[in-house]
Amino acid sequence: MGAPAPSPPEFAVLLRLIGLLLVVWLVLSIIGAVIEGLFELLLVGVALFLATAAYGWLKKDDRG
Structure with a gap:
């Protein structure tokens, strides 16, 4: 089946990483538009x- 859900500290780190990636992609998008x-x-x-946001959304749903 699937991998076990990460523990709370690992999940917090995962969410921070996803948030950082979203910021980086947003900055790249703005630079590209400017x-x-x-x-x-x-x-x-x-x-x-969009890919990072979708991945984060799926991981959030896995946690329940």
């Missing part, structure tokens, strides 16, 4: 932001 020549960076930033 600097028109880096439109690809905007697309990558948005894709990674």
Whole structure:
């Protein structure tokens, strides 16, 4: 089946990491939008932001 749910301290670290990744992806997206020549960076930033948010949402649901 699936891996056991992480213990509370590990879960807090996981949430902090996911939060940090969301901030990084958001910053990359904004930089890509501001600097028109880096439109690809905007697309990558948005894709990674959405993927990280979805992963965090799924992990949150696993905890109950």
